[in-house]
Amino acid sequence: xxxxxPETFAQKALRRASGATHKLEPGExxxxxxxxxxxxxxxxxxxKTLEQLPGAKLLHPDRVAMVMDHTSPAHTSKxxxxxxxxRDFARKQGIKTFYDVNSGIAxxxxxxxxxxxxxxxxxxxxxxxxxxxxxxxxxTGVGFSEITAAWVTGTIWMRVPESxxxxxxxxxxxxVYPKDLMLRLIGDLTADGATYxxxxxxxxxxxxxxxxxxxxLCNLAMEMGAKNAVVTADEATRQYLAxxxxxxxxxxxxxxxxxxxxxQVIDLKCEEIEPQVSCPHSVDNVKPIGSVAGTPLDQxxxxxxxxxxxxxxxEAARILKGRQVAKGVRLIVTxxxxxxxxxxxxxxxxxxxxxxxxxxxxxxxxxxxGDGGVMADGERTLSTANRNFRGRMGSYDAxxxxxxxxxxxxxxxxxxxxxPRKLIA
Amino acid sequence: MTNGKRxxxxxxxxxxxxxxxxxxxxxxxxxxxxxAELAPHxxxxxxxxxxxKLARSKVIAAGRNFGCGSAREQAAxxxxxxxxxxxxxxxxxxxxxxxAINTGLAVIESPAAVAAVSEGDEVYVDLAKGSxxxxxxxxxxxPYPAQLRQVLDAGGLIPYLRAExxxxxxxxxx
Numbered sequence: 001x002x003x004x005x006p007e008t009f010a011q012k013a014l015r016r017a018s019g020a021t022h023k024l025e026p027g028e029x030x031x032x033x034x035x036x037x038x039x040x041x042x043x044x045x046x047x048k049t050l051e052q053l054p055g056a057k058l059l060h061p062d063r064v065a066m067v068m069d070h071t072s073p074a075h076t077s078k079x080x081x082x083x084x085x086x087r088d089f090a091r092k093q094g095i096k097t098f099y100d101v102n103s104g105i106a107x108x109x110x111x112x113x114x115x116x117x118x119x120x121x122x123x124x125x126x127x128x129x130x131x132x133x134x135x136x137x138x139x140t141g142v143g144f145s146e147i148t149a150a151w152v153t154g155t156i157w158m159r160v161p162e163s164x165x166x167x168x169x170x171x172x173x174x175x176v177y178p179k180d181l182m183l184r185l186i187g188d189l190t191a192d193g194a195t196y197x198x199x200x201x202x203x204x205x206x207x208x209x210x211x212x213x214x215x216x217l218c219n220l221a222m223e224m225g226a227k228n229a230v231v232t233a234d235e236a237t238r239q240y241l242a243x244x245x246x247x248x249x250x251x252x253x254x255x256x257x258x259x260x261x262x263x264q265v266i267d268l269k270c271e272e273i274e275p276q277v278s279c280p281h282s283v284d285n286v287k288p289i290g291s292v293a294g295t296p297l298d299q300x301x302x303x304x305x306x307x308x309x310x311x312x313x314x315e316a317a318r319i320l321k322g323r324q325v326a327k328g329v330r331l332i333v334t335x336x337x338x339x340x341x342x343x344x345x346x347x348x349x350x351x352x353x354x355x356x357x358x359x360x361x362x363x364x365x366x367x368x369x370g371d372g373g374v375m376a377d378g379e380r381t382l383s384t385a386n387r388n389f390r391g392r393m394g395s396y397d398a399x400x401x402x403x404x405x406x407x408x409x410x411x412x413x414x415x416x417x418x419x420p421r422k423l424i425a
Numbered sequence: 426m427t428n429g430k431r432x433x434x435x436x437x438x439x440x441x442x443x444x445x446x447x448x449x450x451x452x453x454x455x456x457x458x459x460x461a462e463l464a465p466h467x468x469x470x471x472x473x474x475x476x477x478k479l480a481r482s483k484v485i486a487a488g489r490n491f492g493c494g495s496a497r498e499q500a501a502x503x504x505x506x507x508x509x510x511x512x513x514x515x516x517x518x519x520x521x522x523x524x525a526i527n528t529g530l531a532v533i534e535s536p537a538a539v540a541a542v543s544e545g546d547e548v549y550v551d552l553a554k555g556s557x558x559x560x561x562x563x564x565x566x567x568p569y570p571a572q573l574r575q576v577l578d579a580g581g582l583i584p585y586l587r588a589e590x591x592x593x594x595x596x597x598x599x
Contacts, residue, residue, distance in 0.1 A: 031572055045458050045498070052583050056590060078456055081439070125519055127496040143498030143524040144458070145582045157572060191443050192490035196519050225493065227519055282443055295466040370452050389447035389494060 004256035007026040007218045008163040009230050010198035013138035013254055018120035018158075026162040026263075031155045036063055036115060037147050038124035041070035041365075044082035045144040046125070046151070047089050054154040054345035058093055064151060065115055066090055067106035070365045074101070075372075084417040087364040104337025104363035107131045107305045111215070112339050114241070117249035118233035121158055123147065128386060130306050134214035135240065136233030136253050138198075141222070156259040161196055161227045163256075164261040167203040170270035175421035177315070178213045179307055179384070179404035181205075182269065183276035187286025189266075197223030197263060200256055205233055205270050211240040212309040219306045220386055223283040232256070275419055277382075278402035289407065289419050297380050300412040301393075302324075302358075302405050303334030304368040304385035310340045312384065312405040317344075317352040317407035319423050325357035326415025332373045333358045358412075367393055382411045426546045432531060433558075434483025438475065439542055444487050445598035446494035446521065450503045458499065459508030461530075467503040479507055484548040486539055487514040492521025501525040511550050513557060515539050526573050529581035533557050538564040552577070 004023075007012040007015070011024050017412060018030035039046050043066040050056065058064065066086055074080035090098035103109045110116050118136030118265045122129060125144050131137030139227060142156065150156050169180060186193075199221045206214070221229030231237075233253035243246050245265060275289040302316050313335060326329045333353050337340040341363050342348040367373030374394025375381055381393055381400050388400035390392060403411070406420035411425070447470070454466045468475045479485065485504070491514040492500055501524040504512065511531035525532040533550055541559045542548060549558040555568040569577065579585035 029572065048458060049583055053587055053590060056586075076456075082456075125492065125496055141496035141520050143496060143520065143527055145498060145527045146523065149582055149586055191493055192516060192518070195516065197488065225490065227516055255598075282445070284443075300557075387447070387494060389445045391451050392447050396470045 002361060006259040008198065008260040008262070009232070009254055009256045010138065010161050010163055010228065011260070012256070014120055014158055015162050016119060016254070017117040017138070017191040024160045026160050026325045028160045029157055030160065032121055032156055032158045032238035034123045034150055035064065035117070035120040036065055036122045037150050038065045038067070038106055038110060038122060038126070038129060039087055039147050040067050040124070040126055042125035042144045042147070043086045046148045047085055049145055049148040050151065053148070053152060054272050056319045058151045059154040062092045062096065064093070064095045065110055066095060067099040067103055067109050069104065069106045070369050071371050072101035072364045073362065078096055084392065101364070102338055102362070104335070104340070105305045105308070107219070108309065108336040108340070111135060112244060112337060112386055114244035114246035117246060118237060118253035119166040120252070123150060126160065127222050128219050130226055130229045131215050131219040133218035133230035134211055134227055136230060136237055138228050138230065139230045141400070142185065160194070161198040163198045163200055163260070164194055164266065165200045165262045165266045166266045166268065168201065168205040168268045168270065170205055172205070172270045172273060173421070174405055175419070175424045176273055176275055177262070177404040177406060178209065178216045180273050180276045181270070182217055183266065183278050183286045183402065184273055186220065186223050186278070186284050188326065189224050191223065191282060191284040192225045194221065197226055199226045199229040200230045201229065204353050207234065209236070210311065211236055212311050215309065216306055223386060275404065275407050275421065277407065277417060278388055280388055280401065283386070283388060283402065289417070292401070292417050293419055295380070295417040297329055297376060297382050297411055299332065299373065299379065299381040299415055300408050301332045301334070301367045301383040301385065302408050303336070303366050304383070305331065305336065306386040307405050308334055308336035308340070310343050313340065313353070314349055316405040317349045319406055319420060320356035320358070320413065321352050323356055323413045325412045329412055329415045331356070331358045331412040332361060332367055335363045337363050370394060381406045382408055382417060384408050429498065429549045431549050434510070434547065435481060436484040436486055436513070436542060436548040438478040438484045438485040439544050440485070442488035443490045443493055446492060446497055446500040450497065454477050455497055455499055459500070460502045463503035464506030467507050478544065479509070482509060484511045484513060485509055486548070487512065488539065489515045491517050492519040493518035494519045498524045498528060499528050499591050502528045505530050510537050511548070511559070512543065513538055513548060526577050527543045527582035529577060531577060533566055535564050535566050578584040
């Protein structure tokens with residue numbers, strides 16, 4: 001596969017997925033063949049939609065991935081019946097990539113278990129499917145009908161996006177994290193600053209980031225409207241894939257060409273970033289922590305596909321060690337996956353969190369999507385998730401602030417929004 | 426279903442920028458995929474006044490980035506359940522745009538038409554001709570790609586596929 005003219009990552013990924021023999025231009029619409037169709041809690045919706053296509057058969061059951069993550073374990077019998085529908089369907093259809101309610105958040109579970117490979121084209125019933133770019137894949141969100149359609153046709157139409165390159169260089173100060181970088185970017189570019197576009201992250205800071213923190217970047221890129229986001233697969237990716245048992249998949253990586261065309265190039269210096277907080281009720285309402293510090297809180301949530309990975313929880317525990325959650329504040333910690341829960345239970349992190357007063361819930365989406373940990377009228381939560389829309393966590397009159405796990409931990413101790421840099425020795 | 430004809434009617438609801446999916450249909454209602462069941466909860470977080478205006482509208486209008494946020498298809502189908510035929514906005518979030526077409530809801534990107542529209546106006550869309558009409562004043566809109574028009578005309582992706590499948594012999598329905 002070669003084209004004489006330079007291409008972006010998105011041009012290459014969609015050329016591979018569509019089998020096109022020419023260089024694809026932004027705006028072109030292609031029929032692309034996904035390598036994986038991810039459906040999380042929405043799986044039951046896909047199955048019920050399939051019933052509207054009598055006689056239709058799944059073309060590639062091996063490309064179907066189902067993870068029961070948003071409402072798990074079931075808290076109503078209706079949801080339990082949906083889980084059962086998915087379980088039965090997976091068994092009957094021979095779908096091997098089925099993860100039940102004990103597994104965690106779909107995105108993390110699929111990456112940890114080797115289902116996401118560099119260069120793959122992945123569609124998912126979740127807007128944050130952009131996260132698969134952390135392993136060099138092209139991941140994008142679609143509705144449930146489109147997943148059902150892909151099951152039976154094997155293809156989906158995709159518009160070839162323009163690309164934005166975001167170059168992040170230098171080192172972040174202690175107490176400042178990739179989450180802060182992304183919130184700052186979202187605040188600067190706004191909620192539709194990258195709509196329909198593919199984002200490529202590069203620069204010296206990105207190169208030394210572990211895959212888990214690349215996940216945070218690619219996940220949150222969606223909050224600027226991005227179609228997909230990617231970090232070029234490199235040695236860190238290869239090591240992650242090796243741990244997931246699929247090291248050979250590294251060979252499929254795609255690298256954007258020198259001289260490819262970008263709609264916009266953005267440079268960000270890490271030294272200029274301080275802890276950021278996204279304020280109610282939109283993700284791009286971002287302020288430096290100094291201007292909101294002291295805002296009283298009722299609840300702190302450390303969870304979600306953005307920031308409930310192993311290193312996120314270790315960072316929170318580092319701040320909580322030897323300290324206590326403020327009286328009257330509820331700290332909910334929801335590990336992203338069973339694997340992460342196992343790791344923190346073996347290295348003492350879990351004990352530190354519990355000793356500090358945290359309530360630990362089962363791995364999954366949890367409070368981020370309003371499944372447990374909701375708020376009463378007038379309450380306020382600081383969350384490590386990726387969305388703070390009105391009503392997302394209970395009452396329409398409650399407020400959600402977004403920040404890093406370290407800011408969340410420092411704020412839980414203070415009982416109000418607090419700068420983590422003051423607690424990091 | 427657009428059937429290639431002019432669609433539209435009264436537009437009693439004109440919203441601002443960045444209307445998100447959680448405001449259109451809160452997550453707690455995603456236990457249903459039936460547009461009729463979803464309809465009473467459309468725009469619930471924005472209050473009863475907004476919901477009353479929605480109920481009287483065949484077209485709704487909004488600013489930039491309508492439907493930002495979640496990939497939930499119900500954000501489009503709940504509007505279909507209410508009886509809305511088209512959404513006119515300065516721009517759309519991409520997943521909402523796809524979901525709208527896939528559920529048979531016309532989505533029209535036209536900042537000029539949005540600037541001209543007020544609550545209570547009559548808005549009509551002619552997708553074949555590529556125009557939108559606000560109280561009789563016409564605005565050109567870029568034509569839909571043919572592929573998307575077919576889906577919209579069929580009433581959405583699944584009705585479109587069903588019709589395609591029925592054209593084929595049973596043993597080729599894969």
